[in-house]
Amino acid sequence: xxxxxxAALGDSVITTKLDEVVNWGRQYSLWPMVFGxxxxxxxxxxxxxxxxxxxRFGAEVVRFSPRQADLMLVCGTISYKQAPILKRIYxxxxxxxxxxxxxxxxxxxxxxxxxxxxxGIHTIIxxxxxxSGCPPRPExxxxxxxxxxxxxxxxxxLVDRHKExxxxxx
Amino acid sequence: MKATAIExxxxxxxxxxxxxVLNYVEMTVQPEQLEETLSRLxxxxxxxxxxxxxxxxxxxxxxxxxxDCRFAVVYTIRNWRDNMLVQVKVPVPDPDKGVPxxxxxxxxxxxxxxxxxxxxxxxxxGHPDLRRILNHWQFKGHPLRKDYDIFKGQVCYDSxxxxxxxxxxxLANGVDETTMKDINTEIMFLNLGPSHPxxxxxxxxxxxxxxxxxxxxxxxxxxxxxxxxxxxENRTYNQVIPLTDRLNYCSAMMNNxxxxxxxxxxxxxEITERCKFMRVVMSxxxxxxxxxxxxxxxxxxxxGLTNYWYxxxxxxxxxxLISRLTGARxxxxxxxxxxxxxxxxxxxxxxxxVQLKAIEKGVSDSLALVLKNRIVHDRTQGTCKLxxxxxxxxxxxxxxxxxxxxxxxLRKDNPYYNYESFDFNVPVGSTGDIxxxxxxxxxxxxxxxxxxxxxxxxxxxxxxxxKDHNAVLPPKSEVYNNIEGLANHFKLIFxxxxxxSGEWYDSFEAANGELGFHFVADGSGKPYKxxxxxxxxxxxxxxxxxxxxxxxxxxxxxxxxxxxxxxxLDR
Numbered sequence: 118x119x120x121x122x123x124a125a126l127g128d129s130v131i132t133t134k135l136d137e138v139v140n141w142g143r144q145y146s147l148w149p150m151v152f153g154x155x156x157x158x159x160x161x162x163x164x165x166x167x168x169x170x171x172x173r174f175g176a177e178v179v180r181f182s183p184r185q186a187d188l189m190l191v192c193g194t195i196s197y198k199q200a201p202i203l204k205r206i207y208x209x210x211x212x213x214x215x216x217x218x219x220x221x222x223x224x225x226x227x228x229x230x231x232x233x234x235x236x237g238i239h240t241i242i243x244x245x246x247x248x249s250g251c252p253p254r255p256e257x258x259x260x261x262x263x264x265x266x267x268x269x270x271x272x273x274x275l276v277d278r279h280k281e282x283x284x285x286x287x
Numbered sequence: 288m289k290a291t292a293i294e295x296x297x298x299x300x301x302x303x304x305x306x307x308v309l310n311y312v313e314m315t316v317q318p319e320q321l322e323e324t325l326s327r328l329x330x331x332x333x334x335x336x337x338x339x340x341x342x343x344x345x346x347x348x349x350x351x352x353x354x355d356c357r358f359a360v361v362y363t364i365r366n367w368r369d370n371m372l373v374q375v376k377v378p379v380p381d382p383d384k385g386v387p388x389x390x391x392x393x394x395x396x397x398x399x400x401x402x403x404x405x406x407x408x409x410x411x412x413g414h415p416d417l418r419r420i421l422n423h424w425q426f427k428g429h430p431l432r433k434d435y436d437i438f439k440g441q442v443c444y445d446s447x448x449x450x451x452x453x454x455x456x457x458l459a460n461g462v463d464e465t466t467m468k469d470i471n472t473e474i475m476f477l478n479l480g481p482s483h484p485x486x487x488x489x490x491x492x493x494x495x496x497x498x499x500x501x502x503x504x505x506x507x508x509x510x511x512x513x514x515x516x517x518x519x520e521n522r523t524y525n526q527v528i529p530l531t532d533r534l535n536y537c538s539a540m541m542n543n544x545x546x547x548x549x550x551x552x553x554x555x556x557e558i559t560e561r562c563k564f565m566r567v568v569m570s571x572x573x574x575x576x577x578x579x580x581x582x583x584x585x586x587x588x589x590x591g592l593t594n595y596w597y598x599x600x601x602x603x604x605x606x607x608l609i610s611r612l613t614g615a616r617x618x619x620x621x622x623x624x625x626x627x628x629x630x631x632x633x634x635x636x637x638x639x640x641v642q643l644k645a646i647e648k649g650v651s652d653s654l655a656l657v658l659k660n661r662i663v664h665d666r667t668q669g670t671c672k673l674x675x676x677x678x679x680x681x682x683x684x685x686x687x688x689x690x691x692x693x694x695x696x697l698r699k700d701n702p703y704y705n706y707e708s709f710d711f712n713v714p715v716g717s718t719g720d721i722x723x724x725x726x727x728x729x730x731x732x733x734x735x736x737x738x739x740x741x742x743x744x745x746x747x748x749x750x751x752x753x754k755d756h757n758a759v760l761p762p763k764s765e766v767y768n769n770i771e772g773l774a775n776h777f778k779l780i781f782x783x784x785x786x787x788s789g790e791w792y793d794s795f796e797a798a799n800g801e802l803g804f805h806f807v808a809d810g811s812g813k814p815y816k817x818x819x820x821x822x823x824x825x826x827x828x829x830x831x832x833x834x835x836x837x838x839x840x841x842x843x844x845x846x847x848x849x850x851x852x853x854x855x856l857d858r
């Protein structure tokens with residue numbers, strides 16, 4: 118039986134919290150911006166193709182324009198040469214936005230512990246979810262997507278999430 | 288390469304030290320003789336070395352045998368028609384002064400020399416545009432010098448403008464300041480990439496447009512430079528195999544095979560018959576995979592998304608077989624020096640046959656959509672043409688060279704692994720346009736399937752590893768049950784396969800063209816230097832020749848048709 122305001126207004130109105138309704142919308146309509154640079158991008162292609170079918174999670178609208186996307190998937194090695202571009206594209210994405218570091222290279226530099234590879238993209242931009250593997254299987258990409266969805270549920274629309282973040286390029 | 292050919296080359300260069308290395312000729316010349324030697328190799332009709340494959344530097348700072356000069360530059364040049372290969376090595380007394388350029392002889396020297404300059408700091412006198420190519424413009428020092436610390440990363444704060452380069456290119460194409468200021472010609476500068484859906488990776492294509500036509504184009508690469516060569520110097524020979532996976536990651540196992548083939552050729556290891564057949568089956572299977580991804584992505588760029596599903600689904604299905612065999616989908620690391628990681632599993636023939644049939648069906652479905660499609664024809668025929676002569680000059684190999692009408696294929700011209708006894712054709716194009724490049728790849732898929740079927744029929748039983756304690760790990764039963772086996776295992780794992788000192792080059796027909804490895808070994812278990820000759824790098828070096836004068840949209844599909852793979856391009 119409905120209580121409070123809902124009891125007074127009848128069946129046609131549901132009351133909820135703003136956070137919940139907005140987050141519910143956000144979590145099932147993530148638009149990924151694929152920042153694909155290397156091998157992991159090929160596995161992302163598999164995740165998007167028919168067998169694994171990322172559209173089951175509402176995230177099939179792959180936008181290469183950062184201005185239309187809210188989920189950045191960094192698939193592949195980021196070199197120091199690439200880093201300013203990664204940062205610029207991240208900044209072009211409107212808030213709210215989430216970042217997935219796909220694979221060992223994006224997460225930590227992977228096997229490339231050397232002069233040209235950024236040792237993890239968290240030094241450039243804030244990261245929400247890391248996927249292990251070199252490269253990860255497409256199922257892991259889907260898993261990361263679900264993790265992001267769970268994370269979105271717990272957030273507040275009023276909080277600026279990464280106000281305090283400072284990377285090496287800031 | 289025949290003995291007569293080696294004699295022929297040596298006889299043309301009296302007074303120059305020539306010696307035979309692994310079936311090719313290595314010449315050592317002094318800097319003042321370099322220009323003369325290279326011009327002779329290129330211009331003498333009976334020598335006709337038209338394909339400059341690679342240029343690389345060597346830093347002998349820590350080499351156990353003292354050398355006269357710290358630096359040397361090595362040119363690898365091929366006469367594709369007569370299957371002759373020559374390496375010209377020149378010591379560099381002063382890297383700041385350097386050696387004369389050879390960009391006037393081969394266009395491929397432009398990018399090759401820039402790379403040597405970038406990585407070793409060796410100057411090339413007279414080079415038209417000597418600046419960094421793989422490392423970023425704010426980088427200080429030269430990473431492949433032995434005294435450069437591998438962990439010393441340098442942050443890049445801003446991207447390079449390339450304004451001067453595009454203006455110079457415009458000038459070279461006859462567009463000067465007055466034309467640019469003319470009210471009727473409004474030139475627009477447009478960047479494609481480094482992060483752009485059409486670049487299939489991270490490449491920066493910078494164009495100057497008049498309307499939609501490309502007046503000038505310059506390209507910047509190196510965004511995926513991840514220090515393969517420096518890292519390899521710190522790994523044992525077998526530990527380099529996982530790194531080779533990540534060169535051309537669409538056909539990872541071909542790189543594995545090409546790499547171990549190069550090491551085995553120097554060690555003098557003759558692998559077992561079964562292993563040879565296995566390598567043929569797997570490299571042809573991965574050639575098919577590579578072409579499937581290339582064509583699928585290319586047709587998506589043209590708007591034919593249905594083709595993507597037809598072609599990519601077959602690749603996805605092939606992963607089942609690949610992961611059953613290797614344990615990984617993409618990065619197989621399946622070869623070892625002297626053999627393969629493991630033998631085929633029981634019943635692989637059935638899985639393979641099912642897969643081949645499915646690929647044939649997928650490819651035929653896709654061909655039914657594009658082969659007689661007027662839109663595809665209008666879009667691709669006659670666009671972004673490249674003549675055979677230009678393609679050779681830029682160091683093209685593989686399908687892109689064959690699309691321009693040059694029937695050069697190492698499997699036919701310098702056969703290895705019994706390729707001479709397989710029945711297959713080398714498809715060639717007639718005009719070198721985008722259509723030819725797509726169709727050559729389609730045809731190669733069918734030819735590769737033909738080779739796989741023949742190899743499956745004739746694959747012999749037997750071991751996959753050679754019996755050689757110096758290179759191959761002992762069986763586990765020996766390691767666990769006797770001390771000799773254990774010591775053998777320990778030595779090979781900790782110290783690596785000891786490779787006798789020397790320098791050599793060996794190549795392989797990979798999906799994109801000639802994939803070569805140039806080694807310098809110092810007798811230890813790690814390569815002193817390892818240079819990859821990536822087919823993509825040189826193909827990208829000739830990109831502007833294809834797209835200038837065409838429409839901007841054609842540049843996009845042209846990039847798809849030459850199959851640029853970042854891992855291999857930038858290493």
